[in-house]
Amino acid sequence: MKSRSYVGPVTSLAFLGDDLFVGHGLELKFFTLSSSQPLLQWRKRIFKRERIQGIQLSPPTQDGEPVSDANVLLWGGKRFQILQLADLMNPSFNTSIEEEIPAPDWILHSVFLEPDGKVPRIAMMTAHNTILTYRHDQGIELASRYKWYPSPERCLLYSATLFRDSMVQTSDNLVAIAGTVFGEVLLWKLDTTQEKVPEKVELSSRYLSHEGSVFGVSISPEFSYAASCSDDRTIRVWDIEADITGSEGCREVKEPLAIGWGHQARIWGVRFLQAEEGYVRIISFSEDLTAKVWSMRLNGSKSLICTKTFKNLHSASGKNIWSLAVHPSERRFVTGGADSGIASWNILEDVRETLAIKETVANLEEILPPPSTLGAGKPTKDEPRKYVALGSRSFIVAMSSGWLLHCNLSQPGIEWQKVGFWPRIKNMSAMGAGMFGVDGTCNYVVALGDNTGKVLLQTWRQGLLLTPADSVNQDWIQICDTRPSDIFFSRYQNIEDPHSVYAAVTTFKPDTPIQLLKINVGTAEIPTIAQSWSLIPPDTFPFTAILVYACEGRIFCLAGSRHGAFALYSIIADGSTINPLKTWRHVHDDESITSLALKGISSQTDANASADSPIELLLTSTGRSGAYKSHKLFLDTAVQEYELFEINAVYPAAVPRVENYHKFTTSSTAEYEIIYGFRGRDFVLWNQTLGLEAASYDCEGGNRSWDFSFGADEDAQSEGLFVFTKSKKCYVVEFKQILRNPLLQTPFHGREVKTLAISSQGTIATGAEDTIIRLSSLDHETNQLLPLAFRKTHTTGLQDLVWSPCGGWLFSSGSVEEVYSWKINAETKLQSGTVGMLREAVYEVSTENLPDLRVCGLDATTIYTENGDHYGFLVGMVRSDSSIKLALYDIAGKKFTTIAEGHYKTSCLLQIRFHLTTYGGILIITAGTDGHVTFWDITETMSTCGVSAKPITSSDSVALSLNGPQASTLTPAKLRSEQWILSQPIHQNSIKVLEILNREGSEILLLTGGDDTAISVSRVICEQHAGKLGTRISGMTTRLLERAHASAVTALAILSTKPSVPNHQEKGIEFLSSGVDQQVKKWCIKLGEDTAIGSVEVVEDIYVSVPDVSSLALIDTGDNTKKLVVGGVGVEVLEL
Amino acid sequence: MGKSSKDKRDSYYRLAKEQGYRARSAYKLLQLDAQFNLFKDVTRVVDLCAAPGSWSQVLSRSLVAKGKDRDHNVVGSETKEVQEDQSKPKVKIVALDLQPMTPLPGVITLQADITHPSTLPLVLKHLESDSANVDLVVSDGAPDVTGLHDLDEYIQAQLLLAALNLATCVLRPGGNFVAKIFRGRDVAELYCKLRIFFERVTVAKPRSSRGSSIEAFVVCENYTPPEGFQPSLENPIWTGPTRQEDIAGQIAEVSLDDAPNGRWVAPFVACGDLSEWDSDATYQLPDTDENGVKRVSIDPIQPPTAPPYKTAIEMRRKLGNGGKIDKI
Known part of the structure; x- marks a missing residue:
């Protein structure tokens, strides 16, 4: 048996310039991040049984350049390895697990010391608060390579970090900081440059006040501050300057300089970032699946303020972030999760190109005349009523006063334009937009309904109104005899008939026909209504979405209702009144259908295909049921059979109220399914493919007037525009990196x-x-x-x-x-x-x-x-x-x-x-x-x-x-x-x-x-x-x-009934077993006559790196061999 | 989960409340005793990592108040004066923990670190003894489990070895040692170490310990230290080097875990009768008891220890804003 692949917790990370070392199980992985796509360059096994818990590189030279004969130190449990960086980076160099070196105790942290000529030296801190040094001279007996130093206090630690005090002349003066299982933080110094081991080492200081085990400790680069994090969900900052320089006795400190509150679960680690003028900065990571950046002002009251939270890292399935490394530039950091994922995040947000979310509150009062001049009636406060987002860089808003405004975001700053003022659209809510492509650019036809049942059509392209102004002011077309309630556009543009866009106009009167419009956009400037039909809704069927499919003279319209139902119409002669062919109830339980889209067509492709040939449409729908679904719609007009099959349903927990779904193809390899909607107070963009939140914004809930659009043009693909009304104000939220993939490892x-x-x-x-x-x-x-x-x-x-x-x-x-x-x-x-x-x-x-x-x-x-x-x-x-x-x-x-x-x-x-x-x-x-x-x-x-x-x-x-x-x-x-x-x-x-x-x-x-x-x-x-x-x-x-x-013993798999010994007459079986001891054993049992069971032997026995093994299963590889899949904390695949 | 639903999920939780134990873990020791007769002729016993004190309660009830009405279903039986049996030699129960512990009748509770050298004279003083003459050392200590299995198992092993070191200092030859153990990947190494000091080492799983839990108990009988062994808390064994000369030995130790064949697996015993409650089962409790009285879910004898994040939760509440302390 041989281990072939592993998914499981990522336990250590370290940057090498722009590139990244990853400790993943027993293996070290190397990713290059400099190119646009992160790439796994190689993976090499380091230990027999230990997970790599720490990675250290030889310190760079004074000028920050890596030294030519740099070494890499890797440790896990009671083992470590020291490797030459040049060897390790050579793809053809094979590491050997036999080279692992046993340490006398569990290593919590380790650093390189000044080499002894060419011989590397390290110092390690054990879980018993003890420091040992080790000189990597393989010529001498192992125990003699170690030097033991007395501990100021032998106690059990959860965390420790060693620092070389670079401010002291020889850098082998060590500063140790330790977090105990009892909530104490211990600081002590050790001079390892002297030949003679001191008889006694004193603690410099003891920092008390944590209310639980201390899981992470660190010291600021200039040795002024220490930070600790704990089971008690706090980060505490300590002033250590006096303790570093002072030499008399152990100081007991009961009050931290500052306490950081905010994590909602145990905090596993803290690191100092480069200080800003007047501030100390810290990054922390926690069991609550967030990383937080903290800032502490040095003057005045020293409070630790969380300045940024990176939410839901490894959120699809995560419970823990186990590792974090900050890029040398401190512009970004990477996290490694219990979920096997590695993700990269930007720390800096104040740089234009990394700005992920930008929020603006539009001051419409400055744009519009004061309400008193708005004509008849009492002056009321004007408010935005209805939005249509036209791509990610412009939108239209209808005001309650009757103003129609356009907003352009393509330039820095917001540019407003008054499109018109019509008292007839006062307090209107019927407005919709349909998209159509012309010569590779995106155009929008906007339909605006008034209070009398008339509709105005306009065309917009890249933030410009194409329809001539005089036409805009005159061409209101009577569609229905009452005030329309909404206008829905079909999102499908027919290749055969690219100049037609379909829209449905609904009214407030229940059970009255819905007007379906075919809008001709062939002459883009002035759209016209080519045809219209009256659709009779089924019982209790308020329209919420439509999809029109037209092919070879046949037109089908599928409508979605507020009560989770679908209705199908076959569209025939112009001007006619049409009854539904079929209605399907409870497609999204009894909840509103929020979108319908066509994903594919698989009609009969043979030469005899006629106008009557059956068609199979692949649809997606979203609903307030919390789902996005895929359906197959089977249409056979010849025999009048219409069937709807649900083939997929996803209920993304991150988006309980799903509004829409879009599938992006970003490159030949990457396809992302993005779902958007609301979760509590937040508007959420969820990347279902990656299982990660793409972005979210707290808009105080979805029960308000709003619209969202993805970027329509090629250069705006990763963008999105979310506009909404809150407290009668217009909020504009621009999302920039919706399709960003932060994941280096799935x-x-x-x-x-x-x-x-x-x-x-x-x-x-x-x-x-x-x-x-x-x-x-x-x-x-x-x-x-x-x-x-x-x-x-x-x-x-x-x-x-x-x-x-x-x-x-x-x-x-x-x-x-x-x-x-x-x-x-x-x-x-x-x-x-x-x-x-x-x-x-x-x-x-x-x-x-x-x-x-x-x-x-x-x-x-x-x-x-x-x-x-x-x-x-x-x-x-x-x-x-x-x-x-x-x-x-x-x-x-x-x-x-x-x-x-x-x-x-x-x-x-x-x-x-x-x-x-x-x-x-x-x-x-x-x-x-x-x-x-x-x-x-x-x-x-x-x-x-x-x-x-x-x-x-x-x-x-x-x-x-x-x-x-x-x-x-x-x-x-x-x-x-x-x-x-x-x-x-x-x-x-x-x-x-x-x-x-x-x-x-x-x-x-x-x-x-x-x-x-x-x-x-x-x-x-x-x-x-x-x-x-x-x-x-x-x-x-x-x-x-x-x-x-x-x-x-928790898992068994029966491998075969063949005798394991060739030409052996006895019947036998082979099976595999595993358990909490992380061994997989292969057994061979001989079976005799009747019920006799003969000899039993273990023929193979290997260690797997998956703790808590729960299951074994065999998979056929197709060529008569099998592979073994081991499930536990992670999954390992073994070749048999 | 409410009290009442926890009663159904966890029969030992309910039983502990009914019988006045501070924690359900009391039944683990009772079932271990039923299997191994651990309390026979025991007059001196040390309970390590004792808080909240359910094992000490069991020891107290079994050794001090033996023969008395000890199964009274009265909540708050703690306050009852426990009469010592004059016919028996004086029983000494010393319970240690780093956490403060509510006093128990017949039990000397000490707040002390079991790994600290000063703890040994303290224990001996309270045992009124100047030599190692303890009959039984028990330890139910467990660490804060992080979820990183190797680290959790290491820390648990260190707790066990710390307990073993103290046990070697206080046990009389022939004495017994019982401790919680995580049966993880390196458990065989621990069994080997224990077998050096005890004639018989068994790993036992009481029925009151959940099947889904990695925990079990090592029952080490008949303490027989190797010849020339010098027990010491100054230089404890197997808990990392305490001198330069320890290094060679500790490294050799580490190398042991490469050799699965050199490992020894202790025999396993499931203890507690099949007729007893199954800690993995869900029970349908009748709404009324055998006398037709409506069943009332009673409060735990001691409220659970405040979690370390208690203050953090209070802070969140204080800051309000739906618990959101910060926003993007």
């Missing part, structure tokens, strides 16, 4: 993987404590996991995942009784670039009030109908209250129906497996915390529900078949201890894993792994009861392999 789960399952098609599903389910594929060349989709739908950490045998469905379980079914549409990747992952159904929650009832184990087996069609699955669930539920999952009806239930005892159940015998017996095998494996014969129970096991004619296997009454009409059958045909104590306590080799047949080969460190191998023979329906166990042999691992 993030994965932020917390430990609890369950991992691989489908028959090779899709890897992982479920983690971070409540996320991820789908990935394995790149067989690089062995990297490629993300396909992820969902944060469960509200609790995942307990189990199981694929349907066909790979089309996934079942997931969590705590609080959560069991979901997911339809996985892998084929949609080709059409839309993403794998469809649709939560189809939620299993019913029991009425009993049982909080935190965990569904610990799942299994699913296929069920066919009587005539051989795929009905769905039999899903088994075992739970922490000892209950078992068996449910039918109907794939057509998309629902679970419980058909049997019962309790085992009172102890928690953890595992369930189905087994079908060749003679039609149906068994379930359960196991739990009591160490027993129990076989239940449910053949008879199942037959009362119409479920039986029948041979499949096409093969020699058995499958379940459903006949008889509709399952939903049944009351669930009872599962009772009378159905146990065997309940065998195997382990002393929890059975953490259970695998069976043959899912069918009369012999069951059963493997279990326990918390008691044992593995069991059992052969169980099933036999049909003579004369009655059911099974008895006629033979069972169990071999218990005690102390198979040093700690709990």
